[in-house]
Amino acid sequence: xxxxAYWRGVRELLPAAPGIFAWGLVTGVAMVKSGLSIExxxxxxxxxxAGSAQLAALPLLVTVAPLWVVALTAIAVNLRFVVYSAAMxxxxxxxxxxxxxxxxxxxxxxxxxxxxxxxxxxxxxxxRVAYFAGGASCNWVLWQxxxxxxxxxxxxxxxxxGLALAGTLVLIxxxxxxxxxxxxxxxxxxxxxxxxxxxxxxxxxxxxxxILAGMLTALALERLLEREAAR
Amino acid sequence: xxxSGASDAYLWIAIVLITLSALLTRAGLLLWGTxxxxxPVVQSALRYAPACALAAILVPxxxxxxxxxxxxxxxxxxxxxxxxxxxxxxxxxxxxxxIGGMAVYWVVSYAFLG
Numbered sequence: 001x002x003x004x005a006y007w008r009g010v011r012e013l014l015p016a017a018p019g020i021f022a023w024g025l026v027t028g029v030a031m032v033k034s035g036l037s038i039e040x041x042x043x044x045x046x047x048x049x050a051g052s053a054q055l056a057a058l059p060l061l062v063t064v065a066p067l068w069v070v071a072l073t074a075i076a077v078n079l080r081f082v083v084y085s086a087a088m089x090x091x092x093x094x095x096x097x098x099x100x101x102x103x104x105x106x107x108x109x110x111x112x113x114x115x116x117x118x119x120x121x122x123x124x125x126x127x128r129v130a131y132f133a134g135g136a137s138c139n140w141v142l143w144q145x146x147x148x149x150x151x152x153x154x155x156x157x158x159x160x161x162g163l164a165l166a167g168t169l170v171l172i173x174x175x176x177x178x179x180x181x182x183x184x185x186x187x188x189x190x191x192x193x194x195x196x197x198x199x200x201x202x203x204x205x206x207x208x209x210x211i212l213a214g215m216l217t218a219l220a221l222e223r224l225l226e227r228e229a230a231r
Numbered sequence: 232x233x234x235s236g237a238s239d240a241y242l243w244i245a246i247v248l249i250t251l252s253a254l255l256t257r258a259g260l261l262l263w264g265t266x267x268x269x270x271p272v273v274q275s276a277l278r279y280a281p282a283c284a285l286a287a288i289l290v291p292x293x294x295x296x297x298x299x300x301x302x303x304x305x306x307x308x309x310x311x312x313x314x315x316x317x318x319x320x321x322x323x324x325x326x327x328x329x330i331g332g333m334a335v336y337w338v339v340s341y342a343f344l345g
Contacts, residue, residue, distance in 0.1 A: 015325035036242075044246045050253035057249055064237050070245045074252035080284050081257040086269070087277040093265050100265075104258025109288065116281040162336055165308060168292040169332040171285050172315045173325040178282035191283035192290035196300065199291045207287050214283030219276040 005127030009114070009134025016110050019170020020139055021146040026164040027051045028150020029157050034058040038151055045147040049105065049140065053077045056204060076203035080211055084112045091119075091128055103129070106136035108143075113174040120178070182225065187218030305343060311336035 031041040031054065048054055053074040060070050084107050092100050115132045118125060125131065150157060157163075179185050191214025198206020237245075260267075269277070293312040294300055304310060315332035318324065 018326070018329055040242050040246065044249065047246055047250040048253050050249065053249055053253055057245065061237060061242065061245055064241060067241070067244055067248060071248040071252055074249045075256060078253055078256035080287075081253075082260060083277070083280050083284065085257055085260045086264075086273075087280050089260060089264060089267065090269075090274075092261055097262060100261040101254075101258045104261040105254060107257045109284065113281045113285060162307075162333075162340065165292075165311060165336055166329060166333055168289060168308075169311060169315045169329050170325070171289045172312065172332075173319045173328050175282065175285040175289060176316070176319055178285070184279060184282050187279045187283045188286040191287040195287035195291045196294055199295060199300075200298070206291075210287035211280065211283045214286065215276045215279045218279035218283070219272065222275060 002127055002130040005125075005130035006134035009131040009136075010138045012118075012131075013110065013114055013135035013138045016114075016170045016174065017138075017142055019167050020110060020142045022163045022165075023051060023167025024143045024146030025150040025157060026159060026167065027055060028147040028152075029154045029159055030055060030150075031058065032151050032154035033159075034062060036061065041151045042148065045144060045151065048074075049143065050074070050078060051143070052204070073203055076205060076208075079205075079208040080109075081107055083208075083211060083215075087116070088112070088132075091132075095129070103133060103136070106133070106140055108136065108139055109171070110174065111136035111139045113171075113178075117174070117177055183218040183222040186221045187214040190214045190217040307336050307339035307343065310339050 028041065028045065031044065032038060036044070036058065044054055056073050056077045057070055060073060085104055088103075088107065092103055095103070111132065114135045115128070118128065118131055175188070179188055191210040193210075194213045195206050195210030198209050200206075201209070289312075293308045294302065294306070296306055296308060301309070311332040314335040315328040318331040319328040322328075
């Protein structure tokens with residue numbers, strides 16, 4: 001049954017594969033085009049497994065910025081993962097530390113979205129951890145393969161074709177099923193507006209500000225609607 | 232070019248720091264926060280995390296072209312995003328919405344730039 005759930009996780013992530021692949025490809029190309037040697041680009045991809053943090057760090061590495069700035073930037077860009085891991089904590093709490101570390105390392109935007117969508121439809125699905133492990137490890141493989149291709153074939157890949165957009169568009173079908181009630185819709189609107197307004201804030205803090213503001217808005221509206229219904 | 236100024240030691244330490252940052256933000260709470268029991272209000276808020284996070288990543292990506300906010304039909308990314316939304320709303324096909332969106336993006340970019 002665990003095995004079945006693992007493969008279900010893989011299967012339900014696969015429709016997003018072209019988007020993940022395109023995004024990995026573009027990140028690989030960007031690392032080499034910024035001047036990082038092929039060796040360091042490969043090491044960074046395999047160790048960090050954090051696309052947006054890698055991209056955010058590149059201009060810092062080019063200018064040999066202080067290392068604490070590099071670390072601070074990577075943490076800030078990854079702050080949304082703290083929110084994701086908080087949402088996953090109740091489901092992973094019972095596992096041994098090594099498993100929690102490994103699954104945490106595999107947390108990403110798409111894997112987390114698939115896992116949350118599963119729990120939305122089937123809140124009591126017993127093999128949810130295996131399901132997450134399946135989707136998230138599939139995401140890891142797709143990402144690494146595409147990044148390596150991007151790094152090795154950097155000069156041959158035409159980024160001006162807008163391949164990165166595929167990585168963005170793939171988020172649309174992941175987002176729409178979550179917009180099922182008014183609180184979620186309000187949260188999505190506020191998160192979008194704040195993220196747009198904060199687009200040029202330092203350390204991509206507009207992103208995490210948008211997420212938190214959206215969550216608070218959704219929560220407030222949910223409570224308000226509940227209170228009205230109770231009256 | 233990186234490599235002209237950055238030493239090997241600098242690059243190695245930087246990569247290790249980026250890795251640790253990624254690990255700390257993703258696994259830190261899972262490792263050291265297992266004793267935490269979130270109050271119901273926090274749990275309710277966390278249920279909206281995926282929707283808000285996806286929107287906060289997606290929407291600026293569609294609205295900004297070369298760091299400029301473009302809200303007119305001349306923004307091919309915006310058009311592609313809207314078409315993707317429509318295709319998914321009507322056909323519930325993830326692959327279809329991606330292919331349709333990219334096709335429209337290429338047609339619109341070509342029409343305006345080509």
